[in-house]
Amino acid sequence: MNREEAYTILHKYMKGQNYLDHSYAVEVIMRGLAKRLDPGNEEYWGIIGLLHDLDEEQCDWQNDMSVHGPTSVEILKKEGIDDPVMFEAIKAHNPKNGKKARTTIEYAILAADPMSGFVKAVAQIYPDKKVASVKPKSVLKRFNELRFAAGANRDYMECIEFTGLRLEDLIDVALDEMTGIAEQIGL
Ligand SMILES: [Fe+2]
Numbered sequence: 330m331n332r333e334e335a336y337t338i339l340h341k342y343m344k345g346q347n348y349l350d351h352s353y354a355v356e357v358i359m360r361g362l363a364k365r366l367d368p369g370n371e372e373y374w375g376i377i378g379l380l381h382d383l384d385e386e387q388c389d390w391q392n393d394m395s396v397h398g399p400t401s402v403e404i405l406k407k408e409g410i411d412d413p414v415m416f417e418a419i420k421a422h423n424p425k426n427g428k429k430a431r432t433t434i435e436y437a438i439l440a441a442d443p444m445s446g447f448v449k450a451v452a453q454i455y456p457d458k459k460v461a462s463v464k465p466k467s468v469l470k471r472f473n474e475l476r477f478a479a480g481a482n483r484d485y486m487e488c489i490e491f492t493g494l495r496l497e498d499l500i501d502v503a504l505d506e507m508t509g510i511a512e513q514i515g516l
Contacts, residue, residue, distance in 0.1 A: 339380060358441040366437065398428065448503045451463050451467060
């Protein structure tokens with residue numbers, strides 16, 4: 330599957346603009362992480378980011394978080410995709426379905442997902458609400474204020490350290506990459 334095919338599948342199953350913007354943000358963060366962790370495979374890592382929430386509008390995760398992830402895998406299989414590494418990574422972004430992250434790419438998606446929302450939340454407190462205005466230091470400061478964006482899972486974000494990168498690296502990557510598509514994702 331190339332990026333264009335992944336994009337087509339995403340738009341077939343996901344319509345909400347907020348979900349789409351989130352998917353694009355996680356895509357670019359994953360691409361940025363691949364530059365450091367798995368150079369040459371940026372597109373593949375990006376596709377996993379793009380598709381990680383594919384089932385968001387297709388399953389009843391509000392009542393049962395265990396279906397979020399496995400349902401995306403079922404959809405991809407239905408679309409003719411057979412990629413166990415991708416399937417396990419998509420499931421790993423939501424430990425509540427029972428899948429535990431164990432590989433570099435699995436830890437990366439687990440950490441990238443909440444970081445995208447966290448950076449967005451930090452941008453919202455700036456007067457211009459632009460991600461371009463956000464400094465790495467302020468992301469780190471807010472990270473340690475546990476009441477700020479309490480829904481953004483700090484433990485998941487810190488799992489980036491299992492890849493050999495530091496939390497500060499993840500923050501740098503998220504700011505750089507999300508700034509690169511800021512207009513597209515309304516930030
Ligand atoms: Fe997500």
